[in-house]
Amino acid sequence: MKRRFRSKLLVIRRYLAIVWTQINYYIYDPRKPSKAEFLKLPLDDQMAWIEANIPEYEAQLYGDGYLGCSYDLEEDRLDEYLEYRDDYGVSGLIEEQLPRLSEERAFDIDDGAELTSEELEALRTAMAENDFDGWDTHSGFYFKARFGALYALFAGQDIGQGGSEFELERVFANKKLALQHVSERPMVALEIK
DSSP states (O other): OHHHHHHHHHHHHHHHHHHHHHHHTTSOOTTSOOHHHHHHSOHHHHHHHHHHHSTTGGGGGSGGGEEEEEEOOOHHHHHHHHHTHHHHTHHHHHHHHOTTOOHHHHHHHHTTOOOOHHHHHHHHHHHHHHOGGGEEEEEEEEEEOSSSEEEEEEEEEEOGGGOEEEEEEEEESSHHHHHHHHHTSSEEEEOOO
16 A cells, blocks of 8 residues: 555656646746747857856757757769769669669669669668768757747767767757757658657
């Protein structure tokens, strides 16, 4: 009986902690800009405000702040792969993605044959998978405004053991809008919780 009561009490405490956090976002604080005022600020001013008013904001970009990653393939780079097919092993890259590709078709690709849309997409995917440094990391967090909260979306490049080097990409009214913005990129992998 005591164990069940304690476990229920623990669940209630966790729920109340979450509710209290949400309520704190709606407490009037005249020192903070309103949501509308903040969203009208230029990106540099928004970043300056975040740096000045949110201590250790960088720490919030890791762990639960991680949203996913995206890859933006430059068309010039794709053209280079297509121009120098032997140097980049284009048929092999396509074959990694399309195992049913015939040997004859692989030779045709190496000889400069036009790629189908499926083969072109397979090449793009293989290029992205093999380019570990080209992926952008997307993270963010909620922060308190005068009435409510806003969601700051950051994009960064992985710099090895030092983590990522983040820059403010944009501020949104909520996390859902930020995820929608990131999902519009050509290649994206989101971590939805």
